[in-house]
Amino acid sequence: MNNNAIMSKQTRRRDRLVQTRRTVIQGALAGGLAGFAGLVPLTRARAAADANKWPKDAFAQKNEADAIKALYGKTPEISDKVSLDAPEIAENGAVVPISVNTTLPGVTSIAIIVSENPFPLAASYPIPAGTAPMVANRLKMAKTSKVTALVESGGKIFSASKEVKVTVGGCGG
């Protein structure tokens, strides 16, 4: 399939980072993801911290509070307007289907924390204008843990949590 024929000029400009041919590039981006900044026009105002960069610091935190602090710098307040759908008992900790939805307005970010994981921040999703404040994904859980959905709305952070029991751990036993 000749991707070049259907890719726009704009996307071809990003060839340096994103291969249009189905090959794997090694090492070219080993240095980091600085180039991703070029994917979104710099004139775009953002409420959240630079949403284009992979939040390295937050992913490296070993406890929930530090992960949230590194990601948002704010303390979340519990809100019943955040819906977290997660099983009561995970069939297998290696693949736990979890989804987040919210009726809060002006959502700019959704993140999911698994408190008992070695690195509590599991995933973070910047939400641009025009995109629904919703995400469904599949996560690994090392053991029974509280799972928390964080939603950034109007510059504040809201959360909802659920305890998910895990009998077969997702990190190798």
Next chain:
Amino acid sequence: MASTIRMRAVASGDTTEVQALVQHPMDSGFVKDAKGDLIPPHYIEVLEFQHAGKTVFTAFWGPAVAKDPYVKFSFKGAQKGDDLTISWVDNKGQSDSLVGKIM
């Protein structure tokens, strides 16, 4: 070589629901191999979706995302027949991308 990305994007009126499944080991770095050695972490860090030159969704992932990861989201402003570009980069600098059609 087949793409690592599978996409299902369906437009319903102004809203397009997108599902993506990516073939990737998403090794956490905590699992040992048959010899007892730790398998080093190898996971997708960024998964990005673009429509008409605009980023409509980004996933920032860590090692706690399941193997052969999946994500679903929805956005407005596209219609049936439009292209959707999906691309990922992992912690080893490997990447892949796919351009698919919205149905």
Next chain:
Amino acid sequence: MRRALLLAMATLALAAPPVFAADTTNPQADFRAFRKYFTERFPKVPLNDFVNGPYSMDAGLRKQWEEIDAFPPYQFAVDKGKQMFDTPFANGKTYADCFPNKGIGIRQNYPYFDSKSGEVITLDVALNQCREANGEKPFDYNKDDMAALTAYMAFTSRGKPFAIEIPDDPRALAAYEKGKEYFYTRRGQLNFSCASCHVQNPGGHLRTEVLAPALGIVAALPIYRSEWGGMGTTSRRLTSCNSQVRAAPLKPEDPSYRDVEYFLSYMSNGLPVSGPGARP
């Protein structure tokens, strides 16, 4: 006098010589009894749902499975299997040349009894026979290649009702009976038979797993297990079932494994192929 005669007749009946045992193999009667047992024990489970194993038994598990199955991780194995299936052998022939209907939508007919060789032929065995007949090396019955190929073949057969035949041949009946016997025989340090878990305790927990009912249990094979992080063959599952009760596993596609698959597949007649299946 009469009493003595009755007593003699009773003794004779009890001491019936073994040759009568073969005459009592009655797969149709077994089938009816097996089905009755499960449908009566689980009256709320629709008959065709038994093929979904633990998900027919537990609502919480079912919801997770439905979410995963909507866009399942075994997609990649199925795609690989299709590519393998479509690729010709070195001699130019393809898998399609070995099978009826070009190999599409036929999984529900396996295993079958081959009168010529007197063997039970499972789908995996038939695929390797096809390979060898065309100058190719057979696949390891426990590894990814066979898993991908059989996943694709199950996928093209989804929904088709099992149609296992036991021809009127004493060898076929014997294979069926041996399979049945294997299923009900206790083994291993834990001294469990297949029936201990899958007939006596379906829906129950064995440590952390919810047990699948034996009715329809083969319909989802091969399976993608979250535990394996990948697709695994029928042989792999049977081997691990043995290990789990601390019994020495048999070689893949050992006659006993083939016979028990034959027995269980016959018991699933009429139920739809649900494979390849996602499991915990």
